[in-house]
Amino acid sequence: MIAPEEILLTALRALRTNKMRSLLTVLGMIIGVAAVIAMFAVGTGAQVRITERFASMGSNLLVVFPGSSRSGGVRGGGGTLPTLTLEDAEAILRECPAVADVAPRVSGRTQVVYGNANWSTSTVGSTASLLSIRNWTLESGRNFTESDQRSAAKVCILGATVASELFGGEDPLGKIVRVNKIPMTVVGLLAAKGSSAAGSDQDDTVLVPVTTAMKRLFGARFPGKIQDMTIQAKSAAEIAAAESQITDLLARRHRIRPGEENDFTVRNLSEIMEAAQEGARIMSLLLAAVASVSLLVGGIGIMNIMLVSVTERTREIGIRAAVGARGADILLQFLAEALLLSLAGGILGICTGAGGAFLISHFADWPAVIAPESVALAFGFSAAIGVFFGFYPAWKASRLNPIEALRYE
Amino acid sequence: MALLELENIHKTYDLGEVQVHALRGVTLSVRKGEYLAIMGTSGSGKSTLMHILGCLDTPTEGRYLLDGKDVSGLGGDDLARIRNDRIGFVFQGFNLLARTSAVENVELPLLYAGVPRKERRQRALEALALVGLSGREHHQPHQLSGGQQQRVAIARSLVNGAPLILADEPTGNLDTRTSEEVMELFSHLNETAGITVILVTHEPEMARYVERIVTIRDGLVVSDEAKARERSFAS
Ligand SMILES: Nc1ncnc2c1ncn2[C@@H]1O[C@H](COP(=O)(O)OP(=O)(O)OP(=O)(O)O)[C@@H](O)[C@H]1O
Ligand SMILES: [Mg+2]
Numbered sequence: 001m002i003a004p005e006e007i008l009l010t011a012l013r014a015l016r017t018n019k020m021r022s023l024l025t026v027l028g029m030i031i032g033v034a035a036v037i038a039m040f041a042v043g044t045g046a047q048v049r050i051t052e053r054f055a056s057m058g059s060n061l062l063v064v065f066p067g068s069s070r071s072g073g074v075r076g077g078g079g080t081l082p083t084l085t086l087e088d089a090e091a092i093l094r095e096c097p098a099v100a101d102v103a104p105r106v107s108g109r110t111q112v113v114y115g116n117a118n119w120s121t122s123t124v125g126s127t128a129s130l131l132s133i134r135n136w137t138l139e140s141g142r143n144f145t146e147s148d149q150r151s152a153a154k155v156c157i158l159g160a161t162v163a164s165e166l167f168g169g170e171d172p173l174g175k176i177v178r179v180n181k182i183p184m185t186v187v188g189l190l191a192a193k194g195s196s197a198a199g200s201d202q203d204d205t206v207l208v209p210v211t212t213a214m215k216r217l218f219g220a221r222f223p224g225k226i227q228d229m230t231i232q233a234k235s236a237a238e239i240a241a242a243e244s245q246i247t248d249l250l251a252r253r254h255r256i257r258p259g260e261e262n263d264f265t266v267r268n269l270s271e272i273m274e275a276a277q278e279g280a281r282i283m284s285l286l287l288a289a290v291a292s293v294s295l296l297v298g299g300i301g302i303m304n305i306m307l308v309s310v311t312e313r314t315r316e317i318g319i320r321a322a323v324g325a326r327g328a329d330i331l332l333q334f335l336a337e338a339l340l341l342s343l344a345g346g347i348l349g350i351c352t353g354a355g356g357a358f359l360i361s362h363f364a365d366w367p368a369v370i371a372p373e374s375v376a377l378a379f380g381f382s383a384a385i386g387v388f389f390g391f392y393p394a395w396k397a398s399r400l401n402p403i404e405a406l407r408y409e
Numbered sequence: 410m411a412l413l414e415l416e417n418i419h420k421t422y423d424l425g426e427v428q429v430h431a432l433r434g435v436t437l438s439v440r441k442g443e444y445l446a447i448m449g450t451s452g453s454g455k456s457t458l459m460h461i462l463g464c465l466d467t468p469t470e471g472r473y474l475l476d477g478k479d480v481s482g483l484g485g486d487d488l489a490r491i492r493n494d495r496i497g498f499v500f501q502g503f504n505l506l507a508r509t510s511a512v513e514n515v516e517l518p519l520l521y522a523g524v525p526r527k528e529r530r531q532r533a534l535e536a537l538a539l540v541g542l543s544g545r546e547h548h549q550p551h552q553l554s555g556g557q558q559q560r561v562a563i564a565r566s567l568v569n570g571a572p573l574i575l576a577d578e579p580t581g582n583l584d585t586r587t588s589e590e591v592m593e594l595f596s597h598l599n600e601t602a603g604i605t606v607i608l609v610t611h612e613p614e615m616a617r618y619v620e621r622i623v624t625i626r627d628g629l630v631v632s633d634e635a636k637a638r639e640r641s642f643a644s
Contacts, residue, residue: 002521010520017508319504322465323518323565324493326486402465406504 002329011336018309022341025305029345029385030352032295033378037353039291040374042360043284045367047277054273056193056202058135060100060236061269062243064092064250065228068261082225083263086210088253089229095249098242100234103130104226106213112206113178114166121162123179123206125213131190133232141173141188144209152211157188160203179206182216239268298345299385306338306393317397318405331398338390339383346382350375411474412441412573412605413462418471418481420457420628431457432468433628439607441572444599444638446619447609454628455609459577462607463498464488493521497566499576499608503558505550511537511561512546518569536564540594556587563594567604574598576608580615592618596641 015022066083089104106125111118128143130136141157148155156179163172172186193202208217210226233242246266256262310317317330357368420432431454439445449455460466461473464480467488473481480491492498497518505514515533524532537546540560550558559579566574576595580588596618598604608619616622617639624632 002523006520006526315504316506319506320517320521321489322463322492322498322504324489324521324569326489326521328486329521403460406465406500 002325002332007329007332007336008340010333011340014309014313014333014337015340021305025301025341026345026348028298028301029295029342029382030298030349032291032298033346033349033382034353034356035291035294036288036381037350037370037374037378038356038360038368039287040284041353041357041368041370042366043280043287044369044371044374045357045361046280046284048369049367050273050276050280054269054276056135057269058133058230058232060233060239061133062231062233062239062246063228063267063269064231064246064264065267066264068263068265082222082227083254084226084229084250085224086214086226088250089226091253092229092231092246092249096242096245098233098238098245099231101129101133101232102229103127103133103231104210104229105130106210106218106226108213108218110180110206110217112162112166113181114172114175117166117168119162119165121159121204121206123156123208123213123217125208125210125217127210129232130207130230133230136193137191139189139191141186143188144207148209149211152215153209154182154184154212154216155187155209156184157190157207158186159190159205159207160192161201162204162206163189179208180217184208184212236270239270243268295381295385299342299389302338302341302345302386303389303393305341306334306390307396309337310334310393310397313397314400314405314408317400318402318408321400321402321405327398330400331394334394334397335387335390338394339386342382342386342390343379346379349382350378353378410441410477411438412443412476414438414472414474415462416472416474418458418461418468418473420454420461420466421469431628432461434471435625435628435630437623437630437633439605441605442599442603443621444596444606444619445608445621445623446616447607447623447625448611448616449625453625455625456577457628458625459575459607459609463496463575464491465498489521493518494569495571495573497563497569497571497574499559499562499566499574499579501578501581503550503555503562503582505558505561505565507551508549510547510549511542511553511564514550514561515564515568518565522569532568533564536568537561539567539598540564554587555583556590559583559587559591560594563591563598567598567602571604573605573607576606578609578611580610580612585614588612588615593641596638600641 064084066081086104089102092099093102103126107122109120110123111120127149128145131138131143139160144155147153156177158172166172166177167175172189175186176183177186190203214224214226231242231246233239243266247262250264251262254263320330354370357370360366361368415435415437418432418435422429422431435458447455447458461468468481471481472479475491475495480488506517512530512533515536516529519529519532534546537543540563542557542560542564545553545557550561553561574595580591583591592615595606595608599606610616618641620638621633621635623630
């Protein structure tokens with residue numbers, strides 16, 4: 001029996017004598033493995049980004065918006081009339097034991113002016129709860145108070161983008177900005193948060209008390225109604241309970257008769273996140289599946305080269321057999337060559353794929369995450385390809401009759 | 410005691426429509442230390458016989474005893490093992506690995522015998538010295554003359570300490586002068602190391618070195634005569 005390192009050395013020598021050919025074969029593998037690695041990295045990056053952004057929105061969240069879920073439940077869309085009221089929000093907080101906090105919301109596009117600076121942004125009317133529910137922290141200043149809400153005070157909190165657009169380096173606290181021409185005092189500044197799961201800039205916003213928004217800014221169209229509310233359950237375990245408590249309570253308050261469709265929808269944010277993640281996962285699997293085709297092509301390239309090599313080196317095989325190589329020795333030698341080709345392709349492919357993923361993430365501003373398991377998978381897969389596609393040619397070589405092999409020209 | 414014994418060996422190639430009877434009942438016994446030539450016209454079955462003797466091929470019929478052991482029915486791996494440590498084979502066309510140095514070519518049988526690297530190298534160098542190729546160890550076959558290549562092949566055939574060397578027209582590709590050198594080398598190995606040498610040759614000139622000539626015709630031994638060595642390595 002010949003030692004493993006001798007087999008490897010012999011295989012290496014054989015590959016070295018045909019450098020160009022070995023290189024091109026390896027190149028085929030490199031492209032395949034790199035494609036799979038890069039696609040997985042981009043796909044995993046998408047999942048990570050989705051998770052991060054949903055996490056930045058807050059935890060254990062439910063969203064209630066008008067319209068029945070069966071009619072599509074389009075959120076605040078043109079066809080859906082607002083049905084939720086501030087009293088609904090207060091009742092939920094009061095009467096649903098699984099609910100920790102409620103933030104009602106009324107929002108719209110506004111023009112915000114300070115001095116000569118002018119910025120169009122979305123203004124959100126809500127309560128002090130919004131900040132804690134959405135994991136929002138204040139950079140400086142204060143949150144809204146009960147009395148702000150009661151009196152529909154003309155105060156606002158600015159998002160980081162708005163603050164820098166309107167004030168530049170100046171400190172906005174205590175200054176008066178005009179929101180849709182209504183002068184409001186800046187009482188707080190939000191800490192920057194980055195972009196949302198949907199990709200929009202979460203810092204491009206102005207917060208005002210919900211009552212202010214209803215009475216002074218957007219109340220004209222639907223007096224007394226709010227657009228939707230974000231609700232925080234007491235814990236992850238109580239999300240389902242909160243969902244049913246809210247549904248029951250609102251159905252009662254809105255006098256929905258049994259069998260009738262609800263005029264509101266309760267959605268669990270983690271469900272939405274899971275759906276989005278599932279989408280990203282399927283997308284990355286799809287990309288990787290397409291990329292695997294090139295891996296397969298690389299494997300076939302190895303098989304092709306090994307078959308040519310076995311035919312070309314028939315005489316060499318005959319010589320080795322004549323001096324005492326057994327079938328297994330010949331088989332292992334050619335298998336080792338195929339394995340070396342595929343593993344070299346695998347390793348270089350992993351590096352190339354990682355480099356490619358880095359470039360994609362750098363230039364497309366898209367996170368790319370090289371999961372260790374995808375590297376292990378690519379490595380194992382290329383080894384498997386080497387063995388799988390190398391076996392037939394190697395087996396063919398090992399079966400050669402020494403006399404016939406020696407006679408081969 | 411006989412080193413090898415052939416009993417009624419047949420070899421038939423089945424080519425579908427026709428059957429070629431290359432050997433039709435060869436019986437032959439060779440003692441240890443003999444130096445023997447097999448002669449015969451082209452197509453008489455000499456190479457076929459040598460391949461069977463060298464365990465490169467198996468007979469269709471008959472018994473082949475090597476060292477008293479029947480090897481005619483052995484499988485591929487057992488035959489490979491015998492080729493590796495009992496028999497050295499020298500071919501007309503040298504059959505060296507291209508782009509591989511002389512010493513590495515000589516090491517090849519030791520590689521498959523599982524001899525450690527260091528010892529392999531040392532024994533290969535010794536074998537090359539024995540055939541007079543010191544200083545050419547790292548030449549590749551294409552950098553050597555035909556005679557030198559055949560010496561490398563002979564070194565390879567004896568490196569494993571095999572008691573039997575088979576050579577099928579070892580001088581067929583060489584000029585007279587070089588042929589004589591190769592024949593003298595075989596004489597030397599036969600006389601000093603006691604290696605049994607069986608070779609095939611067409612040339613009566615070369616037969617002068619041997620002490621026994623077996624002639625075959627149409628797959629049968631037609632004459633088997635002992636004779637005196639007319640030349641040896643010393644003369
Ligand atoms: N693989 C084979 N298939 C079919 N027939 C074969 C095969 N090998 C040899 N033969 C036939 O067997 C007979 C003997 O061939 P062999 O090679 O033993 O002759 P030889 O005595 O060595 O001739 P030469 O002196 O030309 O080398 C020939 O008729 C040849 O055609
Ligand atoms: Mg012949």
